Amino acid sequence: MICAGFAHGLRMIGAVLSARRVRAVAVESYGAPQYQELLTEAGLRTPALPLDEGGTRTEDLALRGVGAVLLTPAHQYPTGGALRADRRAAAVDWARATGGLVLEDDYDGEFRYDRQPVGALQGLDPERVVYFGTTSKSLAPGLRLGWMVSPRSVAQEAVAAKGHVDWAPGALDQLTLAEFITSGEYDRHVRAMRLRYRRRRDELVAAIAEHAPGVRVSGIAAGLHAVVELPPGTERSVISSAASQGLAVEGLESFTHPSAAAPASDAGAGPDGEGAPARRGDALVVGYATPSDSAWSGALAALCGVLSRPEFGSKIHP
Amino acid sequence: MICAGFAHGLRMIGAVLSARRVRAVAVESYGAPQYQELLTEAGLRTPALPLDEGGTRTEDLALRGVGAVLLTPAHQYPTGGALRADRRAAAVDWARATGGLVLEDDYDGEFRYDRQPVGALQGLDPERVVYFGTTSKSLAPGLRLGWMVSPRSVAQEAVAAKGHVDWAPGALDQLTLAEFITSGEYDRHVRAMRLRYRRRRDELVAAIAEHAPGVRVSGIAAGLHAVVELPPGTERSVISSAASQGLAVEGLESFTHPSAAAPASDAGAGPDGEGAPARRGDALVVGYATPSDSAWSGALAALCGVLSRPEFGSKIHP
Numbered sequence: 001m002i003c004a005g006f007a008h009g010l011r012m013i014g015a016v017l018s019a020r021r022v023r024a025v026a027v028e029s030y031g032a033p034q035y036q037e038l039l040t041e042a043g044l045r046t047p048a049l050p051l052d053e054g055g056t057r058t059e060d061l062a063l064r065g066v067g068a069v070l071l072t073p074a075h076q077y078p079t080g081g082a083l084r085a086d087r088r089a090a091a092v093d094w095a096r097a098t099g100g101l102v103l104e105d106d107y108d109g110e111f112r113y114d115r116q117p118v119g120a121l122q123g124l125d126p127e128r129v130v131y132f133g134t135t136s137k138s139l140a141p142g143l144r145l146g147w148m149v150s151p152r153s154v155a156q157e158a159v160a161a162k163g164h165v166d167w168a169p170g171a172l173d174q175l176t177l178a179e180f181i182t183s184g185e186y187d188r189h190v191r192a193m194r195l196r197y198r199r200r201r202d203e204l205v206a207a208i209a210e211h212a213p214g215v216r217v218s219g220i221a222a223g224l225h226a227v228v229e230l231p232p233g234t235e236r237s238v239i240s241s242a243a244s245q246g247l248a249v250e251g252l253e254s255f256t257h258p259s260a261a262a263p264a265s266d267a268g269a270g271p272d273g274e275g276a277p278a279r280r281g282d283a284l285v286v287g288y289a290t291p292s293d294s295a296w297s298g299a300l301a302a303l304c305g306v307l308s309r310p311e312f313g314s315k316i317h318p
Numbered sequence: 319m320i321c322a323g324f325a326h327g328l329r330m331i332g333a334v335l336s337a338r339r340v341r342a343v344a345v346e347s348y349g350a351p352q353y354q355e356l357l358t359e360a361g362l363r364t365p366a367l368p369l370d371e372g373g374t375r376t377e378d379l380a381l382r383g384v385g386a387v388l389l390t391p392a393h394q395y396p397t398g399g400a401l402r403a404d405r406r407a408a409a410v411d412w413a414r415a416t417g418g419l420v421l422e423d424d425y426d427g428e429f430r431y432d433r434q435p436v437g438a439l440q441g442l443d444p445e446r447v448v449y450f451g452t453t454s455k456s457l458a459p460g461l462r463l464g465w466m467v468s469p470r471s472v473a474q475e476a477v478a479a480k481g482h483v484d485w486a487p488g489a490l491d492q493l494t495l496a497e498f499i500t501s502g503e504y505d506r507h508v509r510a511m512r513l514r515y516r517r518r519r520d521e522l523v524a525a526i527a528e529h530a531p532g533v534r535v536s537g538i539a540a541g542l543h544a545v546v547e548l549p550p551g552t553e554r555s556v557i558s559s560a561a562s563q564g565l566a567v568e569g570l571e572s573f574t575h576p577s578a579a580a581p582a583s584d585a586g587a588g589p590d591g592e593g594a595p596a597r598r599g600d601a602l603v604v605g606y607a608t609p610s611d612s613a614w615s616g617a618l619a620a621l622c623g624v625l626s627r628p629e630f631g632s633k634i635h636p
Contacts, residue, residue: 140489142490143488172460173488173490173491
């Protein structure tokens with residue numbers, strides 16, 4: 001089913017879940033606040049699952065009393081890991097056992113650099129997973145074109161939820177994209193962009209290693225952004241220093257679920273898995289795809305200039 | 319403000335009105351049911367205003383206790399009259415006196431044939447009228463592009479109602495349309511289409527006058543459809559006879575507000591203007607723009623064949 005990007009698809013699924021009398025959808029501890037907001041507008045609660053080095057703790061799903069879970073398995077947004085195989089299996093097992101649905105936002109699935117593509121969760125059980133893809137990063141967010149692959153019953157309910165008075169992407173855009181895909185040009189385009197973005201990522205990592213050698217960069221196996229870790233308590237001042245250099249970077253704080261926003265002192269989930277999700281330390285979320293080729297090296301130098309200041313970077317990861 | 323067609327714009331305005339604690343929006347006795355449904359989904363009641371030969375009785379607005387009124391002043395949909403000057407003034411006067419809003423669906427405003435263009439109601443008071451235009455008939459419904467001109471405060475609230483998670487027409491389509499308009503080609507296109515549709519309308523009226531001379535055709539000064547009046551009690555059987563000839567025509571019944579759906583025996587509004595809106599007689603709503611050039615003359619002959627049957631047409635308007 002074609003939709004006008006991920007948000008439109010998620011809105012339809014939110015309406016489907018609400019009509020099915022689902023009360024809550026589990027979300028990741030880190031994510032884009034507008035998607036939680038969209039589920040909240042559909043009348044759904046959005047409890048968070050903790051996140052550790054293996055990704056989101058899907059084995060805790062049974063404790064959350066939810067009817068669905070929203071995940072970014074290919075490249076957790078924005079912290080950047082891939083969901084580990086046992087966690088992927090646990091999500092699908094939970095869905096099978098409870099009749100729940102896994103909502104798979106295949107975030108950055110097409111921009112993976114260092115190893116084999118991560119398969120979609122949807123392949124593990126097409127009857128229990130709703131898959132969302134988008135052209136927002138492969139072509140342009142302004143195109144407003146995405147797609148949703150869902151079990152037949154969900155698709156029928158989504159069409160009903162959409163109704164006569166919903167709107168959809170223009171037919172001309174849909175036909176143009178269909179032609180672009182069937183001609184093979186879309187694949188060629190994505191492969192070419194993947195090489196370009198990989199080169200940018202390599203330049204970012206190399207420049208930080210050279211100019212701010214104590215700073216750790218993570219979440220870089222895929223996607224168009226990196227997470228740059230900072231000494232505790234410096235996130236806001238780094239962002240404003242960067243802004244004064246004309247750089248628009250975001251802090252990890254603005255992607256943090258309210259239940260994970262407390263300081264990390266109690267180290268998150270207790271043995272029963274029901275504790276508050278652990279909060280990560282201060283970090284920047286640095287998108288590296290947006291600057292034009294001519295602006296890129298200047299932006300990179302400015303970022304390294306900020307990160308190499310003694311008060312921000314160099315001491316913490318010796 | 320650009321929107322994805324009239325329905326998208328009306329949905330935003332429904333949210334604005336709802337947030338302003340408006341409880342009800344008056345609608346016309348005849349109209350597309352999906353727009354009423356859309357207002358209902360926004361939590362608004364939709365009482366109907368009666369319709370007579372001068373158009374919708376906007377002088378009854380004060381009796382309806384509404385915060386807004388939705389009108390099709392250029393070409394009432396689907397009965398086809400233009401709103402009379404005193405009725406236009408009454409709508410704006412009501413809005414000024416009560417702080418209400420007039421929602422002007424400029425339906426078929428660009429396809430007027432026989433006299434000077436009817437000015438937009440919005441010109442009478444831009445602070446009290448929200449104007450809606452669309453490319454759905456001038457270009458294609460599949461394009462999903464329309465526009466909304468509203469008082470500044472309404473526009474700001476509409477942007478807020480839209481939120482981050484709403485979707486809009488693709489940027490490429492918007493830019494393409496902007497270029498089409500500024501180059502003058504959009505105007506040329508609309509003028510050319512107006513001539514084509516006018517020729518079709520003339521052929522329709524002439525063919526019915528020749529083959530079914532008793533049948534009255536109305537609502538034809540503008541737009542892409544005509545209302546073909548039928549003897550009482552024949553609407554459904556004419557539609558099914560037409561369908562058996564491969565013609566998709568609709569009955570006026572499916573456009574009738576529930577409060578106007580009772581038989582016409584009590585002749586509608588009482589002296590206080592609060593009675594049930596008068597129901598019109600049986601009629602077909604015949605769109606004449608859809609058939610291809612090659613299908614048109616066959617479709618027209620088939621329609622005349624149905625209308626000229628003694629049981630349907632010829633006797634009632636001698």
